[in-house]
Amino acid sequence: MGLVRLFIKDCDNVTDPAVRERYGILSGTVGIALNLLLSAGKLFAGLMTGSISITADAFNNLSDAGSSVVTLVGFKLAGQKADDGHPFGHGRMEYLAGLLVSLMILLVGVELGRSSIGKILHPEAVDFSLVSTGILAASILVKLWMGQFNRGLGRKIGSAAMAATAADSLSDAVATAAVLAGTLVNRFAHVNIDGWVGLAVAVFILRSGWGAAKDTINPLLGESPDPELVKQLRDLVLSHPQVVGMHDLIIHDYGPGRRLCSFHAEVPQDADILDAHDAIDHIEREIKEKFGIETTVHMDPIATADEKVNQLRRQVADLARVVEPEMTIHDFRVVRGPTHTNVIFDAVVPHKCRLTDEEVLQRLRRAVSALDPTYQAVIQIDRAYVE
Known part of the structure; x- marks a missing residue:
């Protein structure tokens, strides 16, 4: 990563939007320069040999140069500071840039497939040239380097857009290798597979484009947070003795380095309120420092000293897991009255549960009543925001 150290100041501070912007500019600039060179070389080779697969590969590199422009502009826009209209910043522009790159990959794959089918139906002779062979071989090496370069950048800053660009470069290397193999087969085995090679390359490009598109669409739609991140957050929160439980964790992603989260922290109802509040403040600062996530915590007082209530809570939790193994x-x-006892709680149901909210309510109410006919379950159903 010598280029990174050379061109990006403070390159390890990857949570800084300004640093991320410089990563995007570096990736885009390198991509534009190399793809334009490769496109020109392959276009020359394609026109010289009359090969549809080489010519199509040249236009593929030209579209890659356009993709690099999109990446560069996307990171530039994503680096803008928050304003009145966008209080959470413009970080999602990076995801949009990745999505546009993916769409361009898919368009290239469709066009290449169309041209290749035409060449299969109406084959034409392909000339062999050592110059074109050398250009293709050099292109493979350049694309492999670009794939590793962008993959390294993407991992360094956690960028879906750069991951899409890396996938594009690696698919290009495979595509060009297939074109080179087809050229050599035509030269030494005298079998014209130019159209079939082009079609195989098109399928590979389409598959790569679809995979890259999914990686950028998911955060735009609002995907479930990384389970490892959820575990680390829970471990951090519950490491504070003032907190005995947490629930309703929600993580909002407004672009890389721009995440917000909220959750409810359970504290004993007889705890010192100032001590508990100080612990909550400390947790919010810790999450900000360790994960770069702005956090809002709601404090829930719960009864922990009443052993009968604790035992009933454990029984009801077991009943909930019988209804749905991952329900919490x-x-x-518990509110006791002269004729009945209200057992009040919220049930968190995972989204993969096939039961409707009403079915969950009915089953839980029957299960609680089976413990004691005087128990009446008062239940609020929540759907899980994290799995």
């Missing part, structure tokens, strides 16, 4: 409960409390 929180905000549990």
Whole structure:
């Protein structure tokens, strides 16, 4: 990563939008320069030999140069500071840039497939040239380097857009290798497979484009957070003795380095409120420092000293897991009256549960009543934001 150290100041501070912008500019500039050179070389080779697959590969590199422009502009826009109209910044422009790159990959694949089918139906002779062979071989090496370069940048800053660019470069290397193999087969085995090679390359490009598109669409739609991140957050929160539980964790992604989260922290109802509040403030600062996530915590007081309530809570939690193995409960409390006892709690149901909310309610109510006919379950159904 010598180029990174040379051109990007403070390159290890990857949570800084300005640093991320410089990574994007470097990736885009390198991509534009190399792809234009490769496109010119392959176009020359394609016109000289009359090969549809080489010519198509040249236009593929030209579209890659356009993709690099999109990447560069996307990172430039994503680096803009928050304003009145966009209080969470413009970080999602990076995802949009990755999506546009993916769409360009798919368009190239479709066009290459169309041209290749035409060449299969109406084959034409292809001339062999050592110059064109050398250009293709050099192109493979350049694209392999570009793939590793962008993959390294993408991993360094956690960028889906750069991951899409890296996937594009590696698919180009495979595509060009297939074109080179077809050229050699035509020269030494005298079998014209130019159209078939072009079609195989098109399928590979389409598959790569679709995979890259999914990686950028998911964060735009609002994907479930990384389970490892969720575990680390839980471990951090519960490492504070003032907190006995947490629930309703929500993580919003407004672009790389721009995440917000909120959750409810359960504290004993008889705890010192100032001590508990100080612990909550400390947790918010810790999450910001360790994960770069702005956090808002709601404090929930719960009864922990009443052993009968604790035992009933454990029983109801077990009943909930019988209904759905990954269901959890929180905000549990018991209100006793002269004729019946209200057992009040929230049930968190995973999205993959096939039962409707009403079916979950009915099953939980029957299960609680089976413990004691005087128990009446008052239940709020929540759908899980993290799995």
